[in-house]
Amino acid sequence: MPTQTAPRSQRYAPPEVRRQQLIEATLDALAQKGVSGTTMAEVTRRAGLSMGIVSLHFQSKDNLLTATLRSLAEEIRDAWAHSHKDSTLSPAKRLSSVVAASFDASTSSPTKMRAWFAFFGEARYRQIYRDMVTDFDEERIDAIETLCAQIIHEGGYKDICPKTLAATVECLCDGLWLSMILYPDWMTPAVAKCRVMDVLARHFPMHFQLSGAQTGAGTQAEGAT
Structure with a gap:
């Protein structure tokens, strides 16, 4: 499935909005594919953003998953x-x-x-x-x-x-x-x-x-x- 293009307002959202958007996409991926199936590429596809955006905010899959877990706990x-x-x-x-x-x-x-x-x-x-x-x-x-x-x-x-x-x-x-x-x-x-x-x-x-x-x-x- 091709990567969806995010609306202009979404592409230029503030950093905290981008982070939350990526965390929500991670939650969806975890719920459907588990930890092993939740890749950076899968998250960016669901969020409709580029790989560069998720790398900029989280650098690695481990960081992304840790941030998602912390968000749930908090x-x-x-x-x-x-x-x-x-x-x-x-x-x-x-x-x-x-x-x-x-x-x-x-x-x-x-x-x-x-x-x-x-x-x-x-x-x-x-x-x-x-x-x-x-x-x-x-x-x-x-x-x-x-x-x-x-x-x-x-x-x-x-x-x-x-x-x-x-x-x-x-x-x-x-x-x-x-x-x-x-x-x-x-x-x-x-x-x-x-x-x-x-x-x-x-x-x-x-x-x-x-x-x-x-x-x-x-x-x-x-x-x-």
């Missing part, structure tokens, strides 16, 4: 961190918002989820994935643990370890993302969020309500306080 972090820092919200509302960010349409589209798992499944890039994503994951787990501890204190809950529960929520979210890729007809983002919220509701019944998602017909659970 997008999710920004999605949950905003609500987490809102002191006007109760701990339950903030925890609900942190969970919701994992299943928001802007961060959990099929293309982005497939791109995540493309990185994770490629042995060559797995260490880059771990090195970059670990800090983001630990920050989110720490935030969830802190909120769980606050809810435990508020509700006087007994025999609940906030650290263990935070790790459970994190692992559950990762597993649900995989289910959303494999079974998109029934594991939708809304149902996936409900699954996590139901776990929280069983631990914190005074703060969250069961959604009914275990039957596949529930609505999204919200913090009650």
Whole structure:
């Protein structure tokens, strides 16, 4: 297929626009072709730009993929961190918002989820994935643990370890993302969020309500306080 010619306004876009355009083209390529099939030539073809442009901004495939992975991680972090820092919200509302960010349409589209798992499944890039994503994951787990501890204190809950529960929520979210890729007809983002919220509701019944998602017909659970 011949390389598409970008519109004049697109060809003369600012550097940050060009970078984002190339990252979006990389996401599309990763989702359809995996890491090994995502070449500089493939990305430029999808972006409708020249090889010189992608080389100017990223120099190499490794740099391009690393920038794409960082963009994905920062997008999710920004999605949950905003609500987490809102002191006007109760701990339950903030925890609900942190969970919701994992299943928001802007961060959990099929293309982005497939791109995540493309990185994770490629042995060559797995260490880059771990090195970059670990800090983001630990920050989110720490935030969830802190909120769980606050809810435990508020509700006087007994025999609940906030650290263990935070790790459970994190692992559950990762597993649900995989289910959303494999079974998109029934594991939708809304149902996936409900699954996590139901776990929280069983631990914190005074703060969250069961959604009914275990039957596949529930609505999204919200913090009650």
